[in-house]
Amino acid sequence: MLLACLGPEHASNILAHLREAEIDRLTLDIASMGTIDPEIKAKVFDEFFQMAEAKRFVAEGGIELAKELLEKSFGAQKAVEILGRLQSSLQEVPFQFLKKADPAQISSFIQEEHPQTIALILAHLEPKVSALALSSLPPETQTDVIYRIATMDRTAPEIIHEVEHVLERKMAAVFTQGFTFAGGVKEVAEILNLVERSAEKNIMEKLQERDADLANEINKLMFTFDDLVYVDDAGIQKALREIDSKDLALALKSSTDEVKEKIFKNMSERAREMLKEEIEFMGPVRLKNVEEAQQRIVAVIRRLEESGDLIITGRGEGGGEEILV
CATH class of the missing domain: 1.10.220.30 (Flagellar motor switch protein FliG, alpha-alpha superhelical domain)
Structure with missing residues (x-):
């Protein structure tokens, strides 16, 4: 994006110093960008200046001096952000x-x-x-x-x-x-x-x-739809508030009786009867659609578990051991 903001003349001077593979990649990226908003251009130039200053400070006196100088120039919080971006940019990622x-x-x-x-x-x-x-x-x-x-x-x-x-x-x-x-x-x-x-x-x-x-x-380490039986009841109730009712009916279409029972017992009687009725009158459905619905529900469970809003226990060897997913 920086090269696109600089314009053809300045960009070509920089590209001349790069490897052929880098030139190919950058050229493809630039070609797919389209028009760049003036505000975005300004932000790109600001970030480039900050990163250039950070690299210069690090080269002259190391991380500690760079942090001190950046804090004086941009403030403590901004200095941490700039150094974080600098360290990330220096770590080349495979593929x-x-x-x-x-x-x-x-x-x-x-x-x-x-x-x-x-x-x-x-x-x-x-x-x-x-x-x-x-x-x-x-x-x-x-x-x-x-x-x-x-x-x-x-x-x-x-x-x-x-x-x-x-x-x-x-x-x-x-x-x-x-x-x-x-x-x-x-x-x-x-x-x-x-x-x-x-x-x-x-x-x-x-x-x-x-x-x-x-x-x-x-x-x-895995969590599948069948493992809903290992989620605590309070967690199931929280998850049900975030799960689409159509996804739930579709997912339960080919689930085990244990999973159905786990879901049903954590619903109100009216909601339970409505869900059972929806499943009963759904008719034949593609297995792929069922699996996709189950995966969406699993994604909700995993997100709630990671945020600490529900607990998964008892899965795998060892009975009562908590599973982290």
């Missing part, structure tokens, strides 16, 4: 060039890659994007990729360089420095919570056959 890509594009890129390469890529993307890309893979590949993400630890920079270099032919790429932590069972749980229920079930069944301990560890 940054894929962050804004359409999941369908990513899926087409990775189809022919080795499962380990696919695992490396998906481990560095947002779980929602990884889930969509994972769903496009053959079932046997899905399980293999999930296993590799779950058992992944640290990745050397030369390996990431190599993978990025291959994808660079299709999209503009940036290289990353240093060792990067990615993958693990938590990452897998987040991804599987977002894939379609049928795909998740298939993956977990095959993973259980391949490595039962790993599958159990992942399962403990």
Whole structure:
């Protein structure tokens, strides 16, 4: 955006000093921007000036001096914000060039890659994007990729360089420095919570056959619609106030009796009868629509659990152990 605000002449002078891959990426971004509002231009220039000053202060005297000088120039709160942005900008993110890509594009890129390469890529993307890309893979590949993400630890920079270099032919790429932590069972749980229920079930069944301990560890971190029975009653009541009634009826269409009972007992008699009636007269529905409704409800439960508004207990091995999702 800064280059777009500077205009063609100044922007071209800066682009001349960049790598070809960086030029390609920036040119595509600039071309898709359209007209920039004057107020936004002013904010871009202000932020650039602040970041430039911060970098200069850090180079001259380190973080502490930079913080002191920034506080004098912009105030204490603004100084913290500027330093935070500076530190974020200095940390290059693996596969940054894929962050804004359409999941369908990513899926087409990775189809022919080795499962380990696919695992490396998906481990560095947002779980929602990884889930969509994972769903496009053959079932046997899905399980293999999930296993590799779950058992992944640290990745050397030369390996990431190599993978990025291959994808660079299709999209503009940036290289990353240093060792990067990615993958693990938590990452897998987040991804599987977002894939379609049928795909998740298939993956977990095959993973259980391949490595039962790993599958159990992942399962403990996951939360599915069937796990509503482990939510405390007060939490269910809070969730019901935020869940769309149509989603609830659709989700319960193919749920277990235990889940239905958990929901029904936390509703008023009138609301319960209305819901039962809606389910009864709903007629045949697509399984995909049911699973999507269940995922939306799970998203509400996870959000309330993370904010401390409900408690999930008793899931997995050990009976009364609380599950953090």
